[in-house]
Amino acid sequence: MLSIREISVAYGNNPVPAVENFSLEMKRGEIVSIVGESGSGKTSVIRAVLGCLPGGGQVSRGNISFEGRLMSELGKEEWQRLRGTEISMIFQDSGAMLNPVRRIGSQYVEYIRTHEKISRRAAWEKGARMLEQMRLPDGEHIMRSYPFQLSGGMRQRVGIAMAMTFQPKLLLADEPTSALDVTTQAQIVRQMLKLREEYHTGIIMVTHNLGVAAYMADRILVMKEGHIVDAGTREQILNHPSSAYTRNLLDSVPAMGGYRFV
Amino acid sequence: MSDTQELILEAKHVTKRYPVSGGRTLTACRDVSLHFYRGRTLGIVGESGCGKSTFLRMVASLEKPDEGEILYRGQDLAKLKGEKLRQHRQKIQMVFQDPAAAFSPKMKVMDIICEPLLNFKRIKRSEKEAAARKFLEMVELPGEFALRYPHHMSGGQRQRIGIARALTLEPELILCDEATSSLDVSVQKTITELLVKLQREKQIAYGFVCHDVALVQSLAHQVAVMYLGNVMEILPGDQAASGCVHPYTKALIGSVFDLHMDFQKPIESMDDEAPSPFDMLSGCPFQSRCPRCMEICRRERPALKEIGEGHLAACHLAAQGETE
Numbered sequence: 236m237l238s239i240r241e242i243s244v245a246y247g248n249n250p251v252p253a254v255e256n257f258s259l260e261m262k263r264g265e266i267v268s269i270v271g272e273s274g275s276g277k278t279s280v281i282r283a284v285l286g287c288l289p290g291g292g293q294v295s296r297g298n299i300s301f302e303g304r305l306m307s308e309l310g311k312e313e314w315q316r317l318r319g320t321e322i323s324m325i326f327q328d329s330g331a332m333l334n335p336v337r338r339i340g341s342q343y344v345e346y347i348r349t350h351e352k353i354s355r356r357a358a359w360e361k362g363a364r365m366l367e368q369m370r371l372p373d374g375e376h377i378m379r380s381y382p383f384q385l386s387g388g389m390r391q392r393v394g395i396a397m398a399m400t401f402q403p404k405l406l407l408a409d410e411p412t413s414a415l416d417v418t419t420q421a422q423i424v425r426q427m428l429k430l431r432e433e434y435h436t437g438i439i440m441v442t443h444n445l446g447v448a449a450y451m452a453d454r455i456l457v458m459k460e461g462h463i464v465d466a467g468t469r470e471q472i473l474n475h476p477s478s479a480y481t482r483n484l485l486d487s488v489p490a491m492g493g494y495r496f497v
Numbered sequence: 498m499s500d501t502q503e504l505i506l507e508a509k510h511v512t513k514r515y516p517v518s519g520g521r522t523l524t525a526c527r528d529v530s531l532h533f534y535r536g537r538t539l540g541i542v543g544e545s546g547c548g549k550s551t552f553l554r555m556v557a558s559l560e561k562p563d564e565g566e567i568l569y570r571g572q573d574l575a576k577l578k579g580e581k582l583r584q585h586r587q588k589i590q591m592v593f594q595d596p597a598a599a600f601s602p603k604m605k606v607m608d609i610i611c612e613p614l615l616n617f618k619r620i621k622r623s624e625k626e627a628a629a630r631k632f633l634e635m636v637e638l639p640g641e642f643a644l645r646y647p648h649h650m651s652g653g654q655r656q657r658i659g660i661a662r663a664l665t666l667e668p669e670l671i672l673c674d675e676a677t678s679s680l681d682v683s684v685q686k687t688i689t690e691l692l693v694k695l696q697r698e699k700q701i702a703y704g705f706v707c708h709d710v711a712l713v714q715s716l717a718h719q720v721a722v723m724y725l726g727n728v729m730e731i732l733p734g735d736q737a738a739s740g741c742v743h744p745y746t747k748a749l750i751g752s753v754f755d756l757h758m759d760f761q762k763p764i765e766s767m768d769d770e771a772p773s774p775f776d777m778l779s780g781c782p783f784q785s786r787c788p789r790c791m792e793i794c795r796r797e798r799p800a801l802k803e804i805g806e807g808h809l810a811a812c813h814l815a816a817q818g819e820t821e
Contacts, residue, residue: 272681416544421752421766446754487686489711492738496693
């Protein structure tokens, strides 16, 4: 479905690329986690897939293709058709993605009607139904709320509901649980796994939380300073990491009942 | 076990309320009683909004409790004023979550580290650089960093500066409010190791507030679990993983993603969200989410009761001796 071939991402005039020689092949319904510390280039990779690199970033080498089509050759309108319908993204804080002075419903309806020719009423109902599917109680009520009236976990669910409206084939998740409490994080992770069961959605999960990455993923990529240092199935990475960096990373994660400092 | 330990600070039935718009009140901390001992770490965990940071701010005398008292070596902190309060502040120092926001960007590292020393006239201006180098060495940073600015450093290095600043006045108690939460895991580990090493050398007491249960239980001698302003359970750090009895503690620990967990087993999580902290219901604060809520839980708020050595829980189930 998605094929990333040896891409490099560079920002502005910076001669050192943020990502170098990154390759990834993904099938439908597969979940791949990209883990790494801050500045390792993991976010740049998924932003490159969606063609929305910030601040003068561009794919300087290699190519990305989605269902056989080269992304670099897509026109503006084709991009518009693809984004938000076939490929969608959720961010660390979906509250920041929403306009704070408009109600959720008005933004949701606008989004649906950008991609589909349906009436306002039908779009509203579709939105409310999606929200309820994401286990938000009373979708109608949420549609009439402003983003700041919802808790972080609820906003994140609104973000996921919006991203899943058109049942995308690929969902890009950029640290979707990092700003949440552990209990809410567990709820969101369960929700995302259900997406694969129900819609056969492929997910690229970018996170620095190795526990979440391991729980969700079929395959894990470990990145460091723009390079893949380790790649493999969950069992390979956790039990037989090939690089010292991954080993050190795994050792640093505190575990319940594990190593104690005192 | 508390007989042999030296008590530094004791919070007794501390309650803090904030007025909110609409004439309502938010109870950030309710009847919290906790102890800090010399050379020991008290970890406080809980979800956001559970009052753990408010409690730390009261201990640091940044807020005054509405009810109850905080006793530092027997002395009520709420009664300290003016110069006495200023002198007292040397004893308790704080390390903040965001090391980028905790420093003035216009000050050099040596000015940041030495500001408390100069404020309390412990050194002369001419001794500043030498003093800064000494403290940098203590937190395992090169002495040349004294002349740098904070934005020239990485997050982990900045957090070390924050720790160095907290150390300068030789406090008895250091309060860490999510001090490692914004750092990468490998950096988090080195900072934790540093904190533990300093504790061994100087017998500092720590108050370590963090939302990461796994991290807290790995470095705390005692762990307090808070929920909506209430202390639900206090237990020794080495028992946190297996010995907890409160349903909330179990739920909190159950939702931690662990590298050694069984990946085939679905992750446990509570379905709903924490109720609003405004209008507190009577009865147990956890009743709306508790899987084992009983009749009595809706009527009566359970008190913290000792159920084992150094282990207290506020739960009717535990009080009845029925924990599994």
